[in-house]
Amino acid sequence: MPFRRFSTSAFAFALLLFLSGCAGFPQPRENLQFHDGLSPGQWFDRMMRAHGGDLSDDPRDFNLAMTGEWSGMIQRIQPLVTDAGYRISAEERYLPSKDLYVIRHRGPEGVKTVWRKGRDIRVWYDGQPVDDRDTLAATAMTTDAFELFHFGPSFLAGRAVDMARLTNGREGGRRFPRLLLTIEPGFGMAERDQVVAWIDPDSHRLFRVHITLNGFETTRGAHVDTTFSEYVEHGGYWFPTSFEERVRGPIRIHAHDWRITGRDLSRGWRPEHVQGPDFDGPAARPAEASSPGQD
Numbered sequence: 001m002p003f004r005r006f007s008t009s010a011f012a013f014a015l016l017l018f019l020s021g022c023a024g025f026p027q028p029r030e031n032l033q034f035h036d037g038l039s040p041g042q043w044f045d046r047m048m049r050a051h052g053g054d055l056s057d058d059p060r061d062f063n064l065a066m067t068g069e070w071s072g073m074i075q076r077i078q079p080l081v082t083d084a085g086y087r088i089s090a091e092e093r094y095l096p097s098k099d100l101y102v103i104r105h106r107g108p109e110g111v112k113t114v115w116r117k118g119r120d121i122r123v124w125y126d127g128q129p130v131d132d133r134d135t136l137a138a139t140a141m142t143t144d145a146f147e148l149f150h151f152g153p154s155f156l157a158g159r160a161v162d163m164a165r166l167t168n169g170r171e172g173g174r175r176f177p178r179l180l181l182t183i184e185p186g187f188g189m190a191e192r193d194q195v196v197a198w199i200d201p202d203s204h205r206l207f208r209v210h211i212t213l214n215g216f217e218t219t220r221g222a223h224v225d226t227t228f229s230e231y232v233e234h235g236g237y238w239f240p241t242s243f244e245e246r247v248r249g250p251i252r253i254h255a256h257d258w259r260i261t262g263r264d265l266s267r268g269w270r271p272e273h274v275q276g277p278d279f280d281g282p283a284a285r286p287a288e289a290s291s292p293g294q295d
Helices: 002-006 010-019 040-050 072-077 133-151 153-157
Strands: 062-070 089-095 100-107 110-117 120-125 128-130 160-171 174-183 193-199 206-212 223-229 232-234 237-239 242-249 253-265
Touching: 040 153, 040 160, 040 174, 040 193, 062 072, 072 253, 089 133, 100 133, 110 133, 120 133, 133 153, 133 206, 153 193, 232 253
Parallel strands: none
Antiparallel strands: 062 089, 062 253, 089 100, 100 110, 110 120, 120 128, 160 174, 174 193, 193 206, 206 223, 223 242, 232 237, 242 253
16 A cells, blocks of 8 residues: 555654754743734734635635645655655645645655545545545645645644744844644644744734644644745735745754746535546536746
């Protein structure tokens, strides 16, 4: 079965356990005061408006194409999570009003299809269903994370149970308001996770998210960040088109770069068109090629 080739090495697991705790996740300080006088909720609302609003109830279908590149180190440390033999390019189909997110990944070893609806997940490798617990857990975690990366604060709005402000982040001579959100459920099978949202001080859109990964055995205690750029407006919302992911703890390494290469919406496909390992009907054709645009 396909999942056997991804078993995590004993060395990588031991390395992560040994290093865990060496790089902590950001936590709020007591009695913080901010010159802008805005509460966490006010900053979150401002960020949501800057993205065009909450798309969770939008009845339209959103369709993406992407391609990327994994670093060699992260593939060696987390072979099942990266799944780089299958997860290089992808076609994504998202129906937010039905909480349905389906991805057909493609890589040098074949095609992996992921069907995610709420907490339910189905996975196929080269058309064959897989029910291995580790494969499902790792895939659910990465799929939920990519819903956040590609569709922004709407993902957080439906899961946030607590919100606090952190000290401003600093990068490139700029100060970024930061929110710490606890989400339940977390990514994948996790009961909860934490997310630090870096907010661009000018556009008020997401500049970066920094997340914990509690949904899989070998990533508990690890945290990664993903930085967004080249936003475009589409269907009344603002979406990033370029992404850089880094592991920030327990070790610090570059992990993954990818780009959105196609985007369209309102094809009119229905859930039955994405029920199996292949896309059917209006869901089948590739997303329309697009040129990255700077906002």
